[in-house]
Amino acid sequence: MKLVRGVLQHYSWGDKQAIPHLLNLEPDGRPWAELWFGTHLGGSSKMLDVDDHASVPHSRGSMDETGGQSTPLISTSGELPFLLKVLAAAEPLSLQAHPSLEQAKNGYARENRLGVPVSNSRRIYRDPFSKPELLCALGPFEAFCGFREPTISVDLLHSIGGGASVLARLLTDHDLDHLLQYIFSGTEEIRILLTDVVEACAQHDSPHAVWVTRLNTRYQNDPAVVASLLLNHVILSAGEALYLDPGNLHAYLSGTGVEVMGSSDNVVRCGLTNKHVDINELLATVIARPLPDPVLRPIPARRTDTGHLWRYETPHAPFQLSIHQINGTETLRSRTRELILCGVGRTDRLHRGEVCYLGPDEEITLTGKATLFRVDEPSSQ
Helix, strand or coil: CEEEECEEECCCCEECCHHHHHCCCCCCCCCECEEEECCCCCCCCEEEECCCCCCCCCCCCCECCCCCECEECHHHHCCCCEEEEEEEECCCCCEEECCCHHHHHHHHHHHHHCCCCCCCCCCCCCCCCCCCEEEEECCCEEEEEEECCHHHHHHHHHHHCCHHHHHHHHHHHCCHHHHHHHHCCCCHHHHHHHHHHHHHHCCCCCHHHHHHHHHHHHCCCCHHHHHHHHEEEEEECCCCEEEECCCCCEEEEEEEEEEEEECCCCCEEEECCCCCCCHHHHHHHCCCCECCCCEECCEEEEECCCEEEEECCCCCCCCEEEEEEEEEEEEEECCCCEEEEEEEEEECCCCCCCEEEECCCCEEEEEEEEEEEEEECCCCC
16 A cells, blocks of 8 residues: 655644644654645655554655665656645635736746745745645634625624724725725825724624734734734534635644645745735735625535545546545445545554555545545546
8 A cells, every 4th residue: 555654834823732633642842834745846745555464654754664775756756846745734824816827937937037045034936836726624614715705704894893984985886806906005095094993893702803803912013913803714524625726815824624725835835924915916816806705615526334425526626535434344446546644543554644646547546434535636637
């Protein structure tokens, strides 16, 4: 069996417990933010041919504890168009959006012409690809995702009162795009108004206002704190997902989930971060239209006596995510290149937190009770 070793990322916002628990490892006091499986240059996985009873460590390095020599996954799979992650957030991530394919190509070429090194922290377009993302919750997962219906935002802003009522009147008289540009205009007038909004939120008990107060303690005078009032506040249950297509303004707040994304590093940030932000590029990237229901739920695809298969609809993405729940013995056959993560439970050959790779038309038979996350390429590719 081709087991894939994950690459750990210890970003400061990461949870210290969730990923170690998934892997049945002792926490080491560091934040374990993400565990990557794929061929991304920022953390390309190794692959191990191991006996069915062997387990695989998830640390960096070329040798595993079973005594077998690991090899780069890419040497077998080729470059994968997607990256599979386990993501565990204890603190909010930045407010951000991802560019379309056309924007990525143009931005990448422009920054190349300007001579901005790919390694420069101020560079936005590190490759010419889009970065659609799907986040599937393993438990309660909280996020801001997409713009709320303006009429609902107007009601919330009026209920908060103070400076928020001014934003409500502007949203009534104009549109989301106009209000977003105003919030990020950087004028003295808006700085004073945003301070009034934050003060009003401190006296309000709605979840959105509570988040504004919390975020402002860490990112004072950041207009992104107030811009979050225009977004859907979502708390996912296990199995529910968010699909983040280009232009979707979002921020993960807390929780653990399985994330699949296009293998790209293109992120345009506007706040809630110490990293580089580019307001003009963000405003050119964001699609300021309402997203009434950002929660994506899986669609039943197949059912047998020992297994249920569901799929998530992700149009135009270079990946497809399915959840396969098995209770007994199931033979899984791949259509294209595929990564399979055991997220809950265990089987005889694949334990919780482990990932295996299947090439096109390969199969694996598993026995046990488990929830498997299967990522492959869409049928059209």
